[in-house]
Amino acid sequence: MKAPARQAKEPDPLQLLKTMLLIRRFEEKASQQYGLRKISGFLHLYIGEEAVATGAIAAADLNRDYVVAAYRDHGHALAVGMDPKPLMAELFAKSTGCSRGKGGSMHFFDADRHFLGGNGIVGAQIPVATGVGLKLKYLDEDGVVLCFFGDGAIHQGAFHESLNLARLWNLPVVYICENNQYGMGTDFRRVSSITDYSKMAGSYDLPGSQVDGMDVLAVHQAVSEAIGRARREALPSLLEIKTYRYVGHSISDPATYRSKEELQQHKQQDPILILKNHMQEEHTLSEDDFKKLDAEAKAAVQEAVAFAESSPEPDLSTLYEDVLV
Amino acid sequence: MKAPARQAKEPDPLQLLKTMLLIRRFEEKASQQYGLRKISGFLHLYIGEEAVATGAIAAADLNRDYVVAAYRDHGHALAVGMDPKPLMAELFAKSTGCSRGKGGSMHFFDADRHFLGGNGIVGAQIPVATGVGLKLKYLDEDGVVLCFFGDGAIHQGAFHESLNLARLWNLPVVYICENNQYGMGTDFRRVSSITDYSKMAGSYDLPGSQVDGMDVLAVHQAVSEAIGRARREALPSLLEIKTYRYVGHSISDPATYRSKEELQQHKQQDPILILKNHMQEEHTLSEDDFKKLDAEAKAAVQEAVAFAESSPEPDLSTLYEDVLV
């Protein structure tokens, strides 16, 4: 039997703000370091989308819950509490990176924190996350899986196959579509026959809803409810969280497929600003507090760069390690 | 522009009856010949399901429309008007078979009659049929594709991917789920999170409906309407046609997973009987007429066996033919 359900976690706005700031500053720093050629390859930034991973993962209890993400995974890694140092070191391809310099930007993992990546194949993480749900059910644990994927990924057959099985077997998985409006250069409306993705839940007899992904408290609330359903009733859910990425798909994408106006409009809905304003209205945050938090985030990220810089390259012999046990 | 829509075809009950009888007798004969070891390998019979292919395909105009089926394809092949001779010869693996003895039971094809198989991989024909829809749209032809697949196949990702694209591109495809209640030994309810498959249409903003597949006129009616929508408005549809197979999944399956009672109950809804009764009530068919039609079907099938028997084996050199053009 499942353990008696613990209380859903109340959101801690200060902690949410810290996490979002850390993500924002980490991403900005990564972008800068890419420009300095310290980082290469794909670099998919999460700027603008911070509230989604932050709010959702704050609703989870990572002693028992799991997080599975796609390649745009820096925000999720930081939100599960990974230290920015091994993350930046991973981007720098150093031996101290969380994946020993073998994974890079798309492949952050932290087995101890129940963070299972970091997957570069669009949609391929959805069945994997569902399998984690199976293990929870199989071992009669009271954990839940948060499975993140993009608006582009939802059309993959893997989505359909997974949700049917999750409902059929009643696996505790919360499917979170991070609808940042674009899959690479493609407006999600150009590749979808419907625009309200939460409706797809109907094909699997699941609850589905749309959530404002620029409001971290709304995200926290919606995901808490879904986690509750999953934990107590083993009922999976589908959430479509509407968000927006401020930068290109990857660092090499100039994002000319959208207008400046559109971007500006969304920036007005900045998730950090929204929370900050909310806290100021509630008198729980002063401008000085904010500046201090931001400075802390910047300092942490700067330290991460220093750590990454000074870390050694992986030894050539590691090329042949980690292939098999 | 599309040609002005022609009138939807009125059903011809006599022709429907003939086709269903021919399918029934063909399948019985194939089963018998399998017992005599004239046929080997997989043999998936359509007995009980005749009304689906018969009613649906009679609603199509094969000068412009197309039919795509799975491996349980004998009924569809006969319904598109293929001569039973090359079909039986194909089962006998003879050079006169419709696929030169290379395809067997699962791979009946007739390019001239716009019958595109005959596919052994569950669900794999759904994108292919969708592609035929693309060619119709691309060449601005006013044809429609009937895409048949099973209750087991609907969970495949290929279904999800196809319907989204069909709606997005407005391809003239009628998706027909032949729900014969079982996928191999599995009751469809055991592998599905919902039991009304027509609801899946909602994920793609498509019309969806359930149809009584034991009533050939009801099938004809529903498919005619869907064809009309596809032809005139380029709007795809999803139809779940409820039917039942009387025999095992393939000839080697004893079908012990269902009760005799269940089988008997469904046999009371025999599609041939239902149509016969209907025609007798309408006074368009006498018992003698029926016997004569049945005798004709039996004779045609017997002739097919004779043809198959007397046909030559394919020459060894044909092993290397048809690989590439």
Place this chain on the structure above:
Amino acid sequence: MPTISYREALRQAMDEEMARDERVLLIGEEVAQYNGAYKVSRGLWDKYGDRRVRDTPITEGGFAGIGIGAAMTGLRPIVEFMTFNFSIQALDQIINNAAKMRYMSGGQFTLPIVFRGPNGPAAYLSSQHSQALAALFTHCPGLKVVHPATPYDAKGLLKSAIRDDNPVIFMEGELMYAWEGDVPEEEYTLPLGQADLKRTGQDVSIITFGKPLQTVTEAAARLEAEGIAAEIVDLRTLRPLDQATIRQSVQKTNRCVVVDESWPMCSVGSHVAWLVSNQCFDLLDAPVELVSGEDVPMPYNHTLELAALPSVEKVVQAVKAVLYLK
């Protein structure tokens, strides 16, 4: 020693390992209530119930991925493909997730998962259902690939595969399920990665694996009658490959024929044939010959089908060719 079928050997292996370790479970199409399309899992659902023996919808990509997620977090799934023909739908999950997860996470995860089922042509099933696909998997680092040919090997290797902490592709054969052989009553396992001499001889090494072992064995008997002593190397595991045993055999015989029922290009067979050609260059008295399936999709007609497969005749001829006997 009891004589049991290859099918029963596999069943015993799964049964014993499920009894031994609660984290082992079996998932796939028709594996539970129907006892498996080929009855390999007979009785396991009765014994272990819905929790540990799970029927899935027909969604190879989906349930392969589910197995992978479960394996990453502590279960030890056995994923049955009704046949490996359908595993192509799961190949992305296997190649991009199962084979790489450990590497790209810098060694953070183990993937104790077995993908098993029949591989290779049976009879009269036509092209989509008659494919010997070992090469697709053997190509890829991060996997192990096992292809046993006897009940004894099947049981011992499947037990090891289930205990292995790496993703293992375990290939059986529809027509092999009824093959019989001696299998000890006591528990045993066999190490992955070791080839086995199924017959010794000094005139020629015939290297094979899986179902063609029968063809090769018959060919060896026929050759023996003509005074030619063939040694048969059964690879058993294709990845990692037991190069030492291969080399030792060819060192002795100086002649080699490789038999593989798959298509010839980029096959396990042609790879092994190159390895031997390369590593035994100075020892070889004749070119290494490959007897493979013909380079065509499989036809339904049985005469053509047999012509498309390695045969005793073809093996005998290849052996004679490397012996320069007309």
Place this chain on the structure above:
Amino acid sequence: MPTISYREALRQAMDEEMARDERVLLIGEEVAQYNGAYKVSRGLWDKYGDRRVRDTPITEGGFAGIGIGAAMTGLRPIVEFMTFNFSIQALDQIINNAAKMRYMSGGQFTLPIVFRGPNGPAAYLSSQHSQALAALFTHCPGLKVVHPATPYDAKGLLKSAIRDDNPVIFMEGELMYAWEGDVPEEEYTLPLGQADLKRTGQDVSIITFGKPLQTVTEAAARLEAEGIAAEIVDLRTLRPLDQATIRQSVQKTNRCVVVDESWPMCSVGSHVAWLVSNQCFDLLDAPVELVSGEDVPMPYNHTLELAALPSVEKVVQAVKAVLYLK
């Protein structure tokens, strides 16, 4: 002759063939409005519009199958995979439908379809995005596989591939897109199935295809400086393989090194190495050596990544090995 990039050569080929035959269309992710993730289709959407240049959702299996259905009924689709890493999701459609439809229908259908995109590692992309997958396709009868390495070859072969009535896998390379070369202004096509001598020499045959041609060319220059004359055979088409040209070259040089950036086991490289070993047995003065990618998933770290790939150094060493120069 104008000097253009490999990317531009491909674009011209598609443009010319689309202009020539209205049944040719291009579908894939980002091929239209974005002009292709690697800008290979630049301008085609502007010129041919929504009907003939179509952006798809991210559903490789689905849109590959759609291409197949369209090809069976008269269109001539070009299906772009953003990279071939993602084609594994479409492999079932390609192997079970595209490659077999003609055969299993007894020759009733033609499948004039091209699946194209970049194959093989670029740089810093880690394991899921850095795979050289030619072997998966070359293994399978019913397909043709083309892998050009110069702008001239790319244009002439892509035009032929589009005109071919068979399914053609057409593999390019991310890092090759910027390579430049002379391409005539006049229209031309190159036949599929013909290898090309990119350099002549009598000391050793180096057989390769695709991106490693550059590495091999550099190695040949370095060897020349040491007085070794290497002949470079660029396979260009992997299936069907031009065995005659391979044989002719090795007949002359008596030594052979094969270079393939994919994993070694069951690779195009090891297959060709066996073919040469077998067909030129009496001519070879040394074992055929294979320089391949290392047998590991690709790491992100660039130093490791370079170590995992064929290099000038490795090619030179392999050549020296077959020449018995230490």
